[in-house]
Amino acid sequence: AGTYSVGFRVASPASGGRIEVRSSSGAVLATVEVPSTGAWQTYRTVSVPVALAAGTQTLQLVSRAGGWNLNWLEIGGASAPAAGPVAPAGKALPGLVQAEAYDAMSGVQRETTADAGGGQNIGYVDDGDWVDYRVSVASAGTYSLALRAASPNGTGSIEVRSSSGATLATVPVPATGGWQTYATLRATVTLPAGEQTLRLFAPRGGWNLNWF
Incomplete structure (x- = not known):
């Protein structure tokens, strides 16, 4: 198992x-x-x-x-499951999640970011691509979501989806001035408490993401 x-x-x-x-x-x-x-x-x-x-x-x-x-x-x-007590496997929320630290994906690639703090971002996002993140939500409620995104064209969008596939938020990605010129986009999402998977889905691609 x-x-x-x-x-x-x-x-x-x-x-x-x-x-x-x-x-x-x-x-x-x-x-x-x-x-x-x-x-x-x-x-x-x-x-x-x-x-x-x-x-x-x-x-x-x-x-x-x-x-x-x-x-x-x-x-x-x-x-393999570990013996004895196990700490939550998901990334703790509230908190910051690096975009490149996904648990599953389709279509995206990691690359070096020029955003503040360095590290990597995800990019080469086409229509229909997605990334999954296992998270552990401290308590049920409505949360402020910040997405650090970049796009030269302003035609992209990001859907935040729950484990069941329900759309929790849709965030248009504006033109930020370039592939490595980032802006912080904001939305609100309502989440239950506990371990779950959040999916960032691209109905329209053409954007990079550094963190959320």
Whole structure:
């Protein structure tokens, strides 16, 4: 038993496809957003974490939104559970999360940032790309969200999504003056307490993100 990185080799001429990974009982273990790869036979690997029980079992892939091809899936090594008390695995919120410290992604790349503080940002974001972050929220409530983003064109947008796929906030990304000229964008999100996954989804790409 453990949490496995599962890679899906997918192709689609348009974004919007969605695959659910379900257990033998029908429980949803993960949701895979299928990005636009350029064509029906232009493949890209999208990886997501999936918690699996030990032993023989059946996994079901359910198409929640079609329009994609699948060549193969690959299950990587497990992160074995530690013995005894375990500290929360998610990044603590309220708090600052570096964009490059994602737990799963589709399409983005890390690069050196010119923003204050140095380090890395995520970039090369196309329509339909996404990044997932495991977080631990101290208490339920409405939070102020700051996103440190850059864009030369001002046509991009970022959706903040919950573990269930619900959209919590949509943040337009304005023209900031260049790929490495950053501005802090603000929104509000309502979050439950505890461990959860937040997804930053790009309905429209063309932006970099340093932190949130």
